[in-house]
Amino acid sequence: MHQFGVYEKPAITASNSTNLLSHYFHLLASSPELRHLRHLHARLLRSGLFSDPFLSTKLLLSYSRHGRLFPSSLRIFHLMPYRNSFTWSTLISELSKSGSSQICFRFFRRMRYADVEVDNFTIPPVLRSCAVIGCLEFCKSVHGLSVKLGLDRNVFVGSAQVMCYNSLSQISDARKVFDEMTKRDTVLWTSMLSGYAQSEKPELAFTFFSMMVHERIVLDVVVMVSLLLACAQLSWLNHGRNIHAYAIRRLPSFPLVLGNALVDMYVKCGSFDCARKMFDSIQYRDVISWTTLILGHGLNGHVNDALSLFDEMCIEGVKPNSITFLGVLSACGHAGLVEKAWELFHRMRKLGLEPELKHYSCIADALARAGQVVEAERFINEMPFEPDGATLRALLSFCRVHGDMETAKRIANKLVIACPESSGCYMSMANIYSDVGQHDESKRVREYMKGINLLKVPGWSTS
Helix, strand or coil, X not given: CCCCCCCCCCXXXXXXXXXHHHHHHHHHHCCCCHHHHHHHHHHHHHHCHHHCHHHHHHHHHHHHHCCCHHHHXXXXXXXXXXXXXXXXXXXXXXXXXXXXXXXXXHHHHHXXXXXXXXXXXXXXHHHHHHHHHCCHHHHHHXXXXXXXXXXXXXXXXXXXXXXHHHHCCCHHHHHHHHXXXXXXXXXXXXXXXXXXXXXXXXXXXXXXXXXXXXXXXXXXXXXXXXXXXXHHHHCCHHHHHHHHHHHHHHCCCCCHHHHHHHHHHHHHCCCHHHHHHHHHHCCCCCHHHHHHHHHHHHHCCCHHHHHHHHHHHHHCCCCCCHHHHHHHHHHHHHHCCHHHHXXXXXXXXXXXXXXXXXXXXXXXXXXXXXXXXXXXXXXXXHCCCCCCHHHHHHHHHHHHHCCCHHHHHHHHHHHHHHCCCCHHHHHHHHHHHHHCCCHXXXXXXXXXXXXXXXXXXXXXXXX
């Protein structure tokens, strides 16, 4: 009989039931095509073996892996006469993997109401869903349940809890969970290190890494990526180069995530030649690879490099994202390239990308730098966002550079409203009044600052 051929219905007896279960388990484990899976499904229903919770759960899982979680896997779950902890945990895990976080929570609650035992396979996918939708309250609730059930010291649960707290920017809670773990594997150590790096705590990341070295934890790709992120945040070029050299010695080839991390590190450390060499060595570059280099050049005012890379990216058929456009628009802003900035701004919208405040700020920056401060003011007044302090301060500085004091006064007033507790905003206004010879008004602003206990921050400049 062919593995997926036409089956003749066997007579099920106590003697051959175990063999049939094993046979069907083997067939389901062999990842059959969807049409064969449906044939197996029908055979299980006709034979009565569908009532076995482990076999029907395996069937549920097989449908999910064919992208048929909705409705096939859910229908199987609802039709199952018996559901054990394995069944519930499998469905919850598949819901979490599919990004159906709210439905995952719903079935987890139903599992609890059904008084089914929650184990170390149930908790991690629920925590993963908490991290995806940013639900700290439910994360803490699940953590409390795992402590109550005595699962909190399990390494799988502990790692998931650390990753969840890290994703929700609760680094101190993540560290507390880590410290309370009696057994720690590489995943747990790596999760904690990644948390420090991603939350922009590079010094703590390197301190923690020293602990990892002491414990002889293997330096894998995830660890290297986290360390490179910390190096980028601290501009520690030599440390970054050492990690690069270590990776060359240890790895036959670089995975894309490591290549991108190296490009990012070199860019943020100001070593653009090394960044470009690393970028060129990546065989299959994705949008992150291109965007990292473009954004680095754009934010540092390397206009021609940023625009040239953007053109290369489009020629290669890689679709830019909103961060890519931020890079090239920043370059245009630095150079005052108004027409090019408008062209990119409209192109962004044609690609279905809605501009954010930072993109609008780049247009305003380009206009103001080109001396079109009135147009820049009109633009920020008409944009669908309230301008932030950084946008207003940049525009104010160009008003003073180009001698447009009337516009400067209006912008300064907006800046005071936007940042009422910033001494620099009031100092900007006082300086503008001084620039136009209105010294009494300048003095009035300074007296007002004293009255509300706002002191000038040493070294703060508006120009």
